[in-house]
Amino acid sequence: xxxxxxxxxxxxxxxxxxIGKTVGNIRSANPYIVAxxxxxxxxxxxxxxxxxxEIGTKEVxxxxxxxxxxxxxxxxxxxRMNDSxxxxxxxxxxxxxxxxxxxxxxxxxxxxxRVGIVFQxxxxxxxxxxxxxxxxxxxxxxxxxxxxxxxxxxxxxxxxGLLKEVIDRLDEPGTGLSGxxxxxxxIARTIAVDPEVILMDEPCSALDPIATARIExxxxxxxxxxxxxxxxxxxxxxxxxxxxxxxxxxxSLVEVDETNKIFxxxxxxxxxxxxxxxxx
Amino acid sequence: xxxxxxxKVSAGLARRRRKERVFRMTGLLATTVGIVFLVVFFVDLIGxxxxxxRQTFVNLEVNFDAAIVAPDGSVDLQYADFDALAxxxxxxxxxxxxxxxxxxxxxxxxxxxxxxQLRDMLVENPDLLGMTQSVWLPASSNxxxxxxxxxxxxxxxxxxxISDAQLAWIDALQRTGRLExxxxxxxxxxxDSREPELAGIRGALVGSFYMLLVTLVLxxxxxVAAAIYLEEFAPRNRWSDxxxxxxxxxxxxxxxxxxLLGLAVFINWAALPRSAPLVxxxxxxxxxxxxxxxxxxxxxxxxxxxxxxxxxxxxxxRMQVVFHHVMPLSxxxxxxxAIIGMSRALGESAPLLMIGMxxxxxxxxxxxxxxATALPVQIYLWADSPERAFAERTSAAIMVLLGFxxxxxxxxxxxxxxxxxxx
Numbered sequence: 001x002x003x004x005x006x007x008x009x010x011x012x013x014x015x016x017x018x019i020g021k022t023v024g025n026i027r028s029a030n031p032y033i034v035a036x037x038x039x040x041x042x043x044x045x046x047x048x049x050x051x052x053x054e055i056g057t058k059e060v061x062x063x064x065x066x067x068x069x070x071x072x073x074x075x076x077x078x079x080r081m082n083d084s085x086x087x088x089x090x091x092x093x094x095x096x097x098x099x100x101x102x103x104x105x106x107x108x109x110x111x112x113x114r115v116g117i118v119f120q121x122x123x124x125x126x127x128x129x130x131x132x133x134x135x136x137x138x139x140x141x142x143x144x145x146x147x148x149x150x151x152x153x154x155x156x157x158x159x160x161g162l163l164k165e166v167i168d169r170l171d172e173p174g175t176g177l178s179g180x181x182x183x184x185x186x187i188a189r190t191i192a193v194d195p196e197v198i199l200m201d202e203p204c205s206a207l208d209p210i211a212t213a214r215i216e217x218x219x220x221x222x223x224x225x226x227x228x229x230x231x232x233x234x235x236x237x238x239x240x241x242x243x244x245x246x247x248x249x250x251x252s253l254v255e256v257d258e259t260n261k262i263f264x265x266x267x268x269x270x271x272x273x274x275x276x277x278x279x280x
Numbered sequence: 281x282x283x284x285x286x287x288k289v290s291a292g293l294a295r296r297r298r299k300e301r302v303f304r305m306t307g308l309l310a311t312t313v314g315i316v317f318l319v320v321f322f323v324d325l326i327g328x329x330x331x332x333x334r335q336t337f338v339n340l341e342v343n344f345d346a347a348i349v350a351p352d353g354s355v356d357l358q359y360a361d362f363d364a365l366a367x368x369x370x371x372x373x374x375x376x377x378x379x380x381x382x383x384x385x386x387x388x389x390x391x392x393x394x395x396x397q398l399r400d401m402l403v404e405n406p407d408l409l410g411m412t413q414s415v416w417l418p419a420s421s422n423x424x425x426x427x428x429x430x431x432x433x434x435x436x437x438x439x440x441x442i443s444d445a446q447l448a449w450i451d452a453l454q455r456t457g458r459l460e461x462x463x464x465x466x467x468x469x470x471x472d473s474r475e476p477e478l479a480g481i482r483g484a485l486v487g488s489f490y491m492l493l494v495t496l497v498l499x500x501x502x503x504v505a506a507a508i509y510l511e512e513f514a515p516r517n518r519w520s521d522x523x524x525x526x527x528x529x530x531x532x533x534x535x536x537x538x539x540l541l542g543l544a545v546f547i548n549w550a551a552l553p554r555s556a557p558l559v560x561x562x563x564x565x566x567x568x569x570x571x572x573x574x575x576x577x578x579x580x581x582x583x584x585x586x587x588x589x590x591x592x593x594x595x596x597x598r599m600q601v602v603f604h605h606v607m608p609l610s611x612x613x614x615x616x617x618a619i620i621g622m623s624r625a626l627g628e629s630a631p632l633l634m635i636g637m638x639x640x641x642x643x644x645x646x647x648x649x650x651x652a653t654a655l656p657v658q659i660y661l662w663a664d665s666p667e668r669a670f671a672e673r674t675s676a677a678i679m680v681l682l683g684f685x686x687x688x689x690x691x692x693x694x695x696x697x698x699x700x701x702x703x
Contacts, residue, residue: 084592086516112595119593123586125605135604136594186590193594 019249020049023267024257028056028244032227033078033197038092040073040082040251047073051092051253053246055197060219060228062238062259065248066274071231074248075199078229079115080108097196113140116190120202122182124174124189129166132174132185133157136193152192160188161218180211187218191226198222200230204237216241235275239263247271325682329675335464335477336424337416338390338453340369342398344408355402355409362402363395366417373458374449385445389453391418393466393478416462421476421669423450427461430668441668467676471642472658476669479662481677483644487557487637487652488626490645494561495568495625500618502565503572507614510573511580512602531570538567539634547635554636555651563631568621575617579610612699619692623685629656655681 031054040048048070055061055078063071073082080101082088094101101111113136124132133153136142143149153170157163162184166177174185183203190198200219204212219228219241232238238245238259245262247255247270255262255271266272281289342365349360367387371377377386394417401415402408422441425431437444453459470480514520542563546552552559583606591601632638637653638661645652653661655677662674 079593081589081592084588109595109597112593117593119586119589121586123584123590125587125590126609135591135596139594139596139600139604189590189594 019252019254019270022052022253022256024255024261026053026253026256028054028059030057030059031055032057032059032097033229034093034095035074035077036093038074038077038090038094040070040077040091041089042085043087047251048077049251051248053253053256055227055229056244058223058225058227059244060223060230060242061244061246062242063229063231063246063248064233064235064238064274065254067233069248070251071246071248072201073251074253075117075201075229075231077102078197078199079112079117081112081117083108113193114195115197115199116193116195117199117201118183118186118190118203121206122179122186124177124182124185126173126175128171129157129174129177129185130170133188133192136189140193142193156188156192157185159191159221160184161214162188178211180207180214183207183211183215184218187215187222191222195226197227197229200228202231202233205233212237235263247274249274325675325678329672329677329679331428332467332672332676333464334461335466336419336427337460337462338370338419338423339414339416339458339460340366341372341412342366342369342415342417343412344398344402344410346410349402350409355406357399357403360399361395362399363392365398366390366394369415374452382445385443386449388420389423389446389449391420391477392475393418416460418466418477419459421667422446423459424477425668426450427459428672430672467673471644472640472653472661473642476665476667476673479670479673481655481658481680483641484653484655484658484677485680486644487560487641488654490557490648490652491560491564491654492622492626494558494648495564495622496618498561498565499568499572499621503569503618503621504576504614506569507573507576507580508602508607511577512598512606527570527573531574534630535567535628536630536634538563539631541566542631543634553649553651555639555641555653556649557645557652557654558648559635560632560637560652560654561648563635564625564628567628567631568618568625571621571624572614572618575620576610576614579613579617580606582613583609612696615699616692616696619688619695623688626685626688627656627681629654629660632657633660655684 033055035051035053035055038048038051039046051070051074053074063075065071076082077090077094078096078101082090090102092102096111096114100106101115125135127135130153133156134143134149137149137152143152154163157166162181165181166172166185174182177185183206187198187203204215207215216237219230222228223241230238230241242259244256245259246253247262247266247268249270255266255268257267262271263275266275344365345368348364348368349355349362367390370386370390371383374386377383397417398415401413419427422431423446426433426442426447431440431442433440433442433447442450450459466478467480469482470478471483473479510520510523514523542559546559546562547554552562587605587609588601591605592598596604632654638657639651639653640661641651641653643650659674659677659681662670662677
């Protein structure tokens with residue numbers, strides 16, 4: 001837990017309180033995704049305002065902020081899920097390991113194989129557990145034969161910490177699992193494609209504390225191989241799992257810094273207000 | 281809660297309960313009225329129509345006299361006088377009848393179908409030539425109506441279609457056990473006929489079947505494809521709104537308008553044959569398409585967006601999302617819509633009148649371009665016929681049509697239950 005004593009800063013007169021310029025450090029030592037001046041419009045609604053952020057290699061970065069602040073929208077820019085919203089328009093530059101992912105030539109299908117996403121509500125397909133995990137490898141043609149596919153499915157379930165619980169019932173529907181198991185199934189399904197980055201959009205908000213703890217443990221392990229961007233409403237969760245935290249407010253990126261700095265010594269008044277529970 | 285608040289609440293309670301009771305009684309009344317009408321309809325229909333499934337037959341000792349049917353040694357199936365065989369057999373039972381008039385009256389007891397039946401027997405078994413055999417031959421529709429109690433024998437002879445002499449013969453036949461009601465096979469194996477006792481629904485059934493086949497083959501794939509395109513791929517703009525409004529309007533267009541369209545486009549312009557199930561099926565496809573599109577779009581809309589997002593997030597293309605996830609989940613709804621549209625098509629008569637399927641057609645159609653009629657049109661034709669015996673056939677044909685409609689709706693329900701997936 002962050003040290004709440006750091007609240008002494010609250011009254012410091014030089015603390016900035018305007019929105020528009022990001023405070024802290026948007027740079028990463030070893031960036032994997034670089035977003036520059038990203039703006040997102042839903043029709044006339046300017047949902048993301050001029051956000052620049054670097055996401056490090058094998059780093060867990062948490063996006064926090066009050067509801068409607070644009071953190072999920074920003075997350076969805078990173079694998080072009082906004083493409084499926086007709087009124088959405090994205091400007092700016094986002095590169096993934098040097099590749100421009102906003103360009104018209106880039107096929108979002110190829111991008112999404114590299115940048116997986118786990119949603120807020122567990123959404124397994126109404127198919128068997130096996131088919132849920134095997135779906136990604138199948139559509140991308142990752143397995144040459146049944147044995148390889150079996151291997152991918154088993155490894156992915158193992159890495160998602162689900163294999164032991166479902167090994168005897170791989171052909172039963174994935175929708176029959178508990179909420180926490182379903183979410184881990186969705187994570188297994190995502191890593192089965194062997195992505196480089198995993199986006200998580202409030203992955204634990206529909207889960208009980210025990211299932212949440214399991215997913216967080218899982219994130220530690222996954223962080224050894226993947227860059228993880230997690231949107232969360234739980235400050236404790238952000239503090240537990242992330243190395244860096246980005247605070248969004250009304251579509252702007254207000255402050256980015258290392259997790260302990262944000263929670264112990266926030267530099268922006270809005271960040272301060274949010275993490276101390278005065279807004280949000 | 282304070283005393284005064286509690287009083288206010290309890291004062292209103294009686295009024296609320298009364299309102300609820302009135303509402304419930306109104307609902308009950310409406311349901312009862314509906315059910316009563318349905319019961320009356322079915323009782324009336326079955327009461328009038330069920331007698332058509334049985335038919336009066338006369339038992340005769342028929343001598344397949346070679347001198348009559350094969351005067352020159354071989355049987356001429358086209359011109360041989362098979363009717364004479366039946367007439368002679370009947371005359372053998374009443375040897376006292378003589379003179380042209382009385383003999384003609386006696387012959388009128390038999391259906392003109394009697395001769396055809398004897399011919400068919402001889403074709404099937406040529407050894408019968410020269411032999412005598414006991415045969416049940418169809419009686420004329422007047423005899424049949426008398427047997428079923430639809431002709432009142434007590435009224436003045438000039439007011440009924442059966443003469444006193446005929447009554448006496450019928451009485452004699454009945455006393456000797458030669459007049460019986462049998463299962464009316466002809467109703468299901470024959471096409472239409474001017475003689476009610478020979479008229480059947482086979483032609484109309486086959487015509488309806490061919491039309492529905494054309495409708496299914498055309499309307500289902502086109503409708504589902506249109507629904508998928510409009511729901512999943514088409515951009516949302518003024519054009520798609522316009523299309524949506526027009527599809528909804530088309531579903532409400534009177535069916536006869538589709539008949540006029542079919543007449544103008546398929547028959548006058550494309551020169552397709554009149555009265556053909558092909559054209560009927562095309563017209564019914566147009567009629568059914570909006571229903572299928574609307575039902576399919578509703579089924580596609582009901583697929584949770586989380587499933588689409590999951591597949592998109594894994595890198596599935598839009599096509600793969602549709603065919604791997606959306607289609608399987610919405611198929612039960614699509615099929616239900618299709619079957620409901622098809623059962624509406626099965627019951628349509630108005631558009632078929634415009635494209636010539638109302639013609640009197642005796643033959644059972646053998647293909648899509650043969651002249652044919654359809655069940656509802658057959659019902660319309662029979663309901664229009666003056667002969668008393670067509671009344672019960674009209675009801676019987678309605679029973680068959682309703683039977684098929686119920687069967688199709690049952691299939692829709694079963695399909696939906698079977699294929700429904702939970703998530």
